Amino acid sequence: MTEKQPASIPLGINLSFCVKRWVTPDLWAPIVREQLGLDLVQLSFDLVDPTWPEDVLADCAKDIRNAAERYGITVHSAFIGLAHYTFNQLLHPEPRLRDIAEEWMKKAYRFAADAGIYRVGGPLGAVASGIDGKELDSIPAAEYDDLIARMGRLSRTAKECGIVELYVEPTPMRREWPWTVAQAKRMAADLAGSPVPWKYCVDWGHATFEPLYGRDRAGMAEWFEALAPDIGMVHLQQTDFQYDRHWDFSESGAVDPGEAAALQRRFGLADRPAFLEVFYPFERDDLSILKALKHSISMLKPAFAQEGLRENH
Template identity: 35%
Template sequence: MKLGLNLSFAIKRWLGGERLAALVANELETRYVQFTWDLVDPDWPASTRDTLAREYATAFAAAGVTVESTFGGLASYTFNHILAPTPELRALGKAHLRNAIDMTAAMEVPAAGMPLGSFSADDAVNPARREEIYKMALEAYVDLARHAREQGLSMLLVEPVPLATEFPASAEEALRLMTDLDGQTDVPVRLCVDWGHAMFKPLFGEKATMEHWMEVVGNYIATFHIQQHDGLYDRHWNFTRDGLITPQILSDFWDRHELDEQTYFLEIIYPFEEPDAVVLEDMKAAMKMLRSV
């Protein structure tokens, strides 16, 4: 199976292209990464943002590491973006992804992605409002995909999330989004499916399996996030902890579905107060476990 790292583990710790690239290539022995916007914010002033982002991209390339995509992180996820309740907030959400596309292009990385966004508490329980805002989100993604093509990107990614107040949450909602956008955008919009989200039992019940997601939207999944979890919360634990997933389960799934073009990006989020040395040793141990199957 093809393993990579979402760089979420590094935020607030290992900053700067040369430092992080050396750690990824030499200490974690990884050749594929997904760059998190928590390292460089797309909404920073463009000239400074792109200079910093290019520094990371250049250093990773020199270290023999491929940045396959850039992706929204913790900071980005706190906002409602293009599912927000007001036109002003939705416009800011659209601008956020547009800025991320520009940053990704400056890095010469082919794909960028994030969760679609969050409805407000009131809109989430109002079917008419959900539908109205969803239709506007589709229009926004058509425009954003056009901009992505103009900037040289080849794909946009959307991550389903395990909250009923967001979209898409379920595999069925993800299928609706994919079919509504398929053939309508200048670059394809595809899914980044997180194992911990897809297997969220409180929301999905018996459908909280990766087999169900593959059955419903397997043809639209371009990449995966992997994490250890308990099926009760979106833990983003490492595989050094016990939970519902083992490296063998991941390997068997990969082989059973004959995956080859996707990447398993390990996406681990540590408490900020965790000592750096503990984080690094834990990441080393987890990558060794994942490579062993």
Template identity: 40%
Template sequence: MGRTLGISTSFAIKRWPDPEDWASIVKQELGLETVQFSFDQFDPRGYAESVAAYAYRARNACARHGLNVHSTFAGLSVYSHNLLMHPLPEGRRDGEDWFEKAFFMTRELGADAIGGPYGGMDLPASKDAGRRREAILASEESLARLLGEAPSYGIAAFYWEQTPILREGPVDMAGTLAHLERINAIRPKDGAEFLLCLDVGHAISPDAAESEKDPYGWLEKLAPHAPMIHLQQTDGRYDRHWPFTEENNERGIIDADRVLAAIRRSGAADPLLLVEVGHAFEEEDARVLNDLKESVRYWRDAIAREGISEGGAE
């Protein structure tokens, strides 16, 4: 048994777009072997030839540095779209098209899993019970179709990331579990499995009860259903994605020892732990790299204290 610690390429947005650069940082500077590719690095809806060429570069760079691309993930840029919850049918079809193109790039990168939120409801629909129900049903229909299509791209799993926004899905633990069960019940039996990605910074919804705002409670209850966990530092008020520096750890609510203890108490198998941090584009570049190193050290030290060895690439 061992903990696998990896990182999302969200850290590299705009600073290190060349796969050779981010792959070198992940392995040579951070000493990690597992990476999740964020689509903020390269738009999957670019020219097919360009997407394939970039993916080829990324595969080669990862092979040279001994990295495993575990999965791909919807990034910040597409998260600003309504995707499968768009109020108009042409908007939902556009969202489906984005995921289809992302499936293609995932295959080209050599990964067999993709993830992220899959849509956000518009405000007028969210305030009307009937329209809200229609939006949910329409998004689930689109999602089920995509899950059925995913295996043709070699994709076996879709990691749904629960968010703190009620217009994007359930913001409580019971609702999250029920949603997992519902989608897996309606998806094609030979389709990609619908799994959970838990983010330790997402137990902050203003629409949730206070009992639903404890990240460790989420881990204890849902870690057995979440083979992937995103790690970020936050103040419990907003979805900050701060790095785990000494300064941020003093003001943040996420403690590595408590996270690992909650996972152990949950009885979960060893979930993939992915550092998912970001910096302002104005931040000093040297500080960004130092913060990444400090964040990885912070989690590596906690894993060592836990007495469970750190695993390699899955």
């Protein structure tokens, strides 16, 4: 009897693990292809700052294209990384700094397209904290309207650059947007018809954050079910649902690879890529990181990369 196996989910890795280590394509490409056995990556702008001089950026873009071709790697997308994320970006209280963040993103689109990367995204920003320490349930209406206007302009610029898809990564913080399913649905509706579509990147450490959502409500199923048509990718990490850990799968946590892959298939998202996104202390030794990554991929591949038919007699 022939039994069809579950659909294969494209499995890749975000290059966050390379920060301050394997910082050029001739270093990260052989690790991804030859040591991890992957052919799909997501560039982190922690490795390339789109505000660098134009001649430097042109060489960086060429190096990425050449390495990707040489090692048979697809660079699916580029995400903002940790460095730029530390700023308040498009929701900074000072409008001039929002303008700078908007220009930063436009430069990121231009660089990505030059490097042969046609999808860009990440978290959008954060409003400032109040001096009383109290966090509201949503950002102010004026801030939201300004954000949507900026995203509209960014979509038009992305279209001019040749970008085909933009991503918002929801984060589990009240000062960022969106952090609930309802907010994400509203944003998707308000951005419908953008020249370049805005999609969501949902993260296993974000949607499951129990201190914010509560133990009964935290989980990926709600996000998958409500936002499936607007989800463009998934970020994988090991976590304990108590913080956004970004551990690899050599750590003990609450995310089971088989269950994670099954949930993605259950909601019709098997065609959306899943990227392992892990961060390491800068002082940790390189060899232990490579070993941990290999172990993690060996756990994820059987769950996500199933394909073909199995013969049962």
